[in-house]
Amino acid sequence: MRRIRRFFDALGQFGTRCLLVLVAFAVLSAACVGKLTVLQLVNDKGLAVAAEENRTKTVTVQANRGKIEDTNGTVLAQSVERYNVIGDPVLAQSFKPTDCTTNNKGYCHSINGKPVGTTGAAAVARLLSSVIDVDAKTLGAKLSSNLRYVVLKKNVSPEVKRKIDKLNIGGYVTTELSSIREYSNGALLGSLLGGVDGSGKGVSGIELLEDKTLTGTNGSKKYQSGGGGQVIPGTLVDSKDAVNGSDVKLTIDSDVDWYVKKALTDGVSQYHAQWGIAVVQDVQTGAIIALDDSDQIEAGSTEAMQTASRAVAQTFEPGSIGKVFAMAGMLQLGLHKMTDQFSVPSTITVDGQSYKDSHEHATTNWTLAGILQQSSNVGMIMAADQYTSEERYEFLKKFGIGQASGLNLPGESSGSLTSASTWDGRTRNTVLFGQGYSTNAMQITNAIATIANKGVKNQQYIIKSVTDADGRTTTPKRGEATRVIDESVASQMLNAMESVGEYYQAQAGISGYRIAAKTGTAEVAGSNGALTSIIADWVGVLPADNPRFVVTVILKDPEGTYGGMTAGTIFKTIGEFLMQKYQVPASTPRTDAIPVTW
Incomplete structure (x- = not known):
């Protein structure tokens, strides 16, 4: 102890202080060396792993949604490349722009050739605002938080993305691949x-x-x-x-559908109707070539996402078009031939229920073909005296009335066809002329196509094919075709329908082509629930001598009321276009007409 005291006495006060400082530094150095040794020799692997994990990022590579095309490959819907602009506010607040000189062009920061004029989030905001349509104050506010990820703008174009890349603010602002859905029509x-x-x-x-x-x-x-x-x-x-x-790829031909849409829109305007629907179907395959309505709803809009297509969702009583299905059943069961003769008054009473034709007329001698041509309700009731309620129901069902079409389109309504056991004394007769049940435009179209296709009912379809990302094309499986009526019955029905087409030649005739058709008019419930509204419809086969297409047109509350006078004229417009577009050969003269009177 004495030696130590002497040593410190010899050093004096100043020397002692220096020695103590030296000792303190030595201890601190030893501690640092010890800590470094532990980090390097003991924890080096753990820290390296932690640092690597901190640097490692996993990003999603977004897949594109497939296109929707028409039958010819015209794109109807596609996903277009877009980018979301993402900011890192924490990094942005530390940003210091580099003024541009002659030596650092391409690695510096400027706005219209001038210095940014500030630092941090405000500087990032000013730079970014110069290329995207968002003001700097708004961007600056978003970049002033303690978050690591904020969306600054969605769905910028690739061109804007390239401009952002040239700002040299990578890390502070990045872009993520996205897409938007575009509809071409x-x-x-x-x-x-x-x-x-x-x-x-x-x-x-x-x-x-x-x-x-x-x-x-x-x-x-x-x-x-x-x-x-x-x-x-x-x-x-x-x-x-x-x-x-x-x-x-759809079966829809967008050129045809465009023309159908125009014809409908013009027709609704001409007849001051509430709305219109039209369908064009290929007779031989069941493919839907056009399916549209007069509603002006843009694809991809909020309204389109909330509103099912009227062409598939709207149901209605078909009116006298229903006579075709009822009469086909009579022929198939052998209850009548088309040449059978009837003396038909304009009114009839059956089981206490009275029925009438659309127009008053004297008792007239019509064949069964004439009853269809003149669309006589009374004649249908007279012809159905041996036609049971169960048989009437079964043939409506076989033709697809009140049944799902198989298209499975969202919002599609099957209509309503109750069993025969629920029918009262009046309904069992009104179903003979298209009242007492409801249907939709696709059901009517396919039912008439069944007659045009020699009695065979095809499964309707609207999806033509699917092509995957590797280019492999497949055709979706479709339901089997079924025979509903014999070929001879179908031929007789088509013959009688051609007489209907001739009757409306002035309104719906197509020069050079024979058509087979049926018109309908039905009272339906209006907005007040009473029978104050009208459905006027028309369905036609063309050419009648070599069926290619069935066209159905439905109008709600047209001025002119009757389907032949209103919907029939729209059919004419559509039919003329179809014959020209597909270069269908002209019809041969008709020589086998079944008599309509006797």
Whole structure:
């Protein structure tokens, strides 16, 4: 102890202080060396792993939704490349722009050739605002939080994305691949195509029907990033390619559908109708070539996503078109021949119920073909005296009335056809002329196509094919065709329908072509629930001598009332276009007409 005291006495006060400072530094140095040794020799692997994990990012590689095309490959709906602009507020607040000089062009920051004039989030906001349509104050506010991820703008174009890349603010602001759904034809097929929600999922129309087919499988990339968010070269550790959704091709011909839409719109305007619907179907295959209505709803719009296509959702009583199905059943059961003769008054009373024709007339001698041509309700009741209620029901059902079409379109209504056991004394007779049940435009079209197709009912379809991301094309399986009536019965019905077409030659005739048709008019409930509204419809086969198409037109409350005088004229417009577009050979003269009077 004495030696130590002497040592410190010799050093003096100043020397002692210096020695103590030296000792303190030595102890601190030893502690640092010890800590460094522990970090390097003991915890080095754990820290390296933690640092690597902090740098590692996994990003989603978005798959594109498949296209929807018409039968000729015209794109009706497609996903277009877009980008979401993403900011990192924490990094942005530390941003310091580099003024541009002659030596650092391409790596500096300027706005219209001038310095940014500030730092941090405000500087990032000013730079970004110069290329996207968002003001700097709004961007600055979003970049002033303590978050690491904020969406600054959605769905910018690839051109804007390239401009953002040239701002040299990678890491502070990045872009993520996205897409938007675009529809090429506005209100054409609007509700039928439907739309997708914000996540790209189909929510209505074809977009919903084929959502699984159209939806792809996202991929991913896993890599290490630098402090500015950039990919460190050579650090891609895992990658999974995105698989795009399949393309769906429809049977719809958009050129035909455009013309149908125009004809409907013009017709609704001409006859001051509430709305119109039209269908064009290929007789031999069951393919739907056009399916539209007069509603002006744009595909992809909120309204399209909330409103089912009227062409598939609207149901109504078909009126006298229903006589075709009832009469076909009589012939098939052998209850009558088309040449059978009837003396038909304009009114009749059966089991205490009175019925009348649309016009008063003297008792007239008509064949069964004449009853169809003149659309006589009374004649149908007279001809059906041996036609049981169960048989009437079964043939309506066989023709597809009140049954699902098999198209499975979202919002489709099957209509209503109750069993014969529920019919009262009046309904069992009104079903003979299209009242007492409801149907839709597609059911009527396919029922008439069955007659035009020699008595064979095809499964209607609207999806033509599907092509996957690898280019493999498949055809969806369709239901089997079924025979409803004999070929000879179908031929007689088509013959009688051709007499109807001739009767309306002035309104619906197509020069050079024979047509087989039936018109209908039915009272339906109006807005007040009473029978104050009218459905006027027309369905036609053309050419009658070599059936190619069935065209159905329905109008609600047209001025002119009767289907032949209103919907028939729209059929004429559509039919003339079809014959020209598909270059259908002109008809041969008719020589086998069944007599309509006796």
